[in-house]
Amino acid sequence: MLDKKYLLPQDALKLILHNLKPGCLTVETIPIEKAYGRVTAEDILSPEDLPGFERSTVDGFAVKAFDTFGAKESSPVYLTVKGDIAMGAIPHFSLSNGEAASIATGGMLPEGADAIVMIEHVNVISNDLIEVLRAVSPGENVIFRDEDAKKGEVVIKAGHRLKPQDIGALAGVGITTVKVFKQPVVSIILTGDEIIPHTEKVTPGKVRDVNSFTLAGLCYENGAVPLKMGIVRDEYDKLKETVQKAYEISDIILITGGTSAGVKDLTAKVIDELGSPGVLFHGASIKPGKPVIGAVCNGKPVFGLPGHPVAVYICFELFVKPVIHHMLKVTDKNFKKTVKAKISRNIHSQAGREDFIRVYLEEHNGEIWATPLLSKSGLIMSLVKAQGIVRIPSELIGLSEGQEVLIEIID
Template identity: 40%
Template sequence: MSGREFFTTRTVAEALAGFRPAHRTAIESVPLPAALHRVPAAEVPSPHSLPGFTRSTVDGFAVRAADTYGASDGLPSYLDLLGAVDMGAAPTVSVRPGGCVAMPTGGSLPEGADAVVMVEYTAETVPGTIEVTRPVAPGAGIVRADDDVATGAPLVPAGRPLRAPDLGLLAAAGVVSVPVHARPRVVIISTGDEVVPPETASLTAGQVRDATASALAGLVLDAAGEPVVAGIVSDEPGALKDKLTAVLPEADLVVVSAGSSVGARDETMGAVAALGDVWCHGLAIKPGKPTLLAECGGIPVIGLPGNPLSALVVFGQVGIPVLWRLSGCETPPARPTTRARLSRDLASAAGRLDVVQVQVRDGVAEPLFGPSALLSVHTRADGYVIIPEPATGLDDGLDVDVTLYA
C-alpha cells in the first residue's frame, strides 16, 4: 500500500451493514431508578397480570349494562343506590339487578357489575335512587384484570433502551431491578504533537487544545456509554501501538482522534494493523473520509479524522450505532427530526454521503459552511441534512428531513 492512498474505502451504508463487531458488554442487574436508557439483556416477564383486578376508568356507578338499555334523557332508567366502593379497598357490596354502586376512578369493580356509567350521565333525583340517562354496553368504563399485561407476558423487550413509561410498567408489576447490558466503556485517545490538554493556559504557535476528546465524551454519554479520556499520544513511532496495547483489555470500544489520514506521520493505520484486522480505511462521507474501522482482539477500534467537525460527524453516523450495538441494541434510538425547506442548492457526488449542518428558522433550513477544522460550524447548527449516497445533490426549495441535535 502506498503511503498516499486509502486502504479500503467503503460507503457509510456498507459500514453500517458490514462492520458489526460481535463483542457485547457484560450483563448486570441495576435498580429501577438507574435503569433509564439502559438496554435489557432479556425480556422481563410480568410476574402477574396488570392491573390485577377489574377496575373503573371513570367516576360513576357500577351497573349491570342490561339495566341501562333504552335509557335516555326523556326516559331514564332508575337504579337503587346500594353503596359505594372505597379506593384501595376490596368492594364490600355487590350489584344486583336494578341496583348500582358508586365508583371512583381506579376502584375495584364489585361483583355482579359488568360496566360503569359515567357520573355525567346520572343524577340522584331522590335520595337512594340514581337516574341514568345514557345506556352502556358490557365492558364500558372498565379495564379487566389482565387488559394491560397478562401473567408471563413481556413487560419490556430485550434490546431496546428503557424509556420512562417502561420504568412505570415495571414498577406497577413490582419489578424493582432489571438485568441490563453494562454501559460500554469507550476509551478516547487523542494523537498529535500539536495537541495539548484543554487546561493549557497559553498556547505557542502551532499548538491546539484538545477539543475533540471532550466533544466525543459528550456523544458517548448521550448514547448511554461510559467515556474514558485516555490522554494525548505523541507522533513518536510506536507510541500509539503501546497505548492501544495498554487500553484494549479494559475497553469495549476504542476511539482514536486524529492520525487516521494518509499523511506520512499518521500512525493509526500501522498501529491498528499490527494489533488486529482493519475492516476499512476510508469512508465515502463528507466530511470525514479519513476514517478507519477495525477490530483488535475482538474490540472495535474507530480511527477518526483530526478535524473536530469531521470527527464528530463520523462518530455520529457510524460510531454511535456501534456503541449502541455493543450494549445489546441493534437499532439505535431515533433522533428527533423536523421538516424544513432548503434555502439553497446543495451539490454532492454520487456514491458519497454528505452531512450538511443547518440552522432552522421559520421552517427554512439554512446550510452552514466552513472548513471541517472549525468546530463553531457544528455548535451553530440546529441539526443536519443528509444527502444520500445515490444523489448528486439537493435542490433549492426542496422539503428535507432535518435531524435535530438535542
C-alpha cells in the same frame, strides 16, 4: 476524481460488523431504579395481570349495564344505591339487579358490576336512590383486570433500551430487577502535539480539547461509558503504550487525530499491531470524515477518527453508534427524527461520495427552508448552530436551490 479505494460508509460499516459478535458483552442483574437507558438481555414477562382488578376510569356509579338500557333524561332509570366504594378498598358486597354503588376514579368494581355511569349523567335523589339519565354499555368507563398486561405476556423484549415509561411499567407489575447487558467502556484517546486540556490558556499554535467532550456525551447518549485516556503526543512509543492500555481495560477504542497521510500519523500502524484482523479500511467516501480508520483487533472494535470536530461527530454517528448498538444487541429500530425542507441554495457534491451538510431551519410562508452552514469541519460552532444534517447520496452531484430534501434533526 474520487479515489476508488475508499468505501462508501454503509460498506465500511458492514466490514466492521461482519467481524464483530453481537451481544458480546456480559449480562448483569440490576435494580430497576438503575436501569434507565440500559439494554435488556432477555424478554421480560409480566408475573401478574395489570391492573389485577376491574377499576373505574371516572367518578360515578358502578352498575349492571343492562339495568341502564333505555335511560335518557326524559325517562330516567331509577337504581338503589347499595353502598360506597372507598379508594384503595375491596368492596365487600356485590350488586344485584337494579342496584348501583358510588365509586371514584381508580376504584375497584364490586362483583356483579360491568360498567360505570359518569356522575354527570346521574341525579342523586337520596342516599340510597339515584336516577340514571343516560345508558351505558358493558365495559364502558372500566379498565379490565388484564387490559394493561396479561400474566405471562412479554411486556418488554430483549434488546430494548429502557425508557422511563418502561421502568414505570416494570414497577407496575412488581418487577424489581432486570437483566441487562453490561455497558461497553469506550476509551477516548486524543493525539496531537497541538492539543491542550480545556483548562489551560491557549497560546499560538495550540487548541483546546473539544473532541473528548463531544465523544463522551455521544457515548452516554448511546448506552456506553466513556473513559478519557488523555492527550498523547505524536510519538509512536507513547501512542502505542496508551492504546495498549486502553485495549486491556475497554471494549471499544476511539483515537482522534493522526488518521491522514502525514509523516506523524501513526494511528493506523499502532492499531494494526493490536490484533487480527486489524485495520479493515482506512478512509471512506464521505465528507467530512474521509480519513476515518475502522478496525477490529481480536474481537474489539478500534476507530481512528479525524481530528476535526464536525468530522468526529459524523464518523461517530456513521460507525461508532451502530457498533455500540450491535454489541448491545439493540433490536429497537433507530428511526431518526426527520423533517422535509427546501434547500435555500445550490450545493455542489462529488459523485461517488456521501456528503453531510449542516443546516439550520427557518419557516417562510408556511414552508420550511434549510440553510446550509458551509463552514470547515474544524469549526465546532457550526455544529452548535446546526439544527440538522442533509445527507447527499453518492449518486448525486449536488442539490439545487428550492429542491426538497430530508433533514436529519440533531437533538
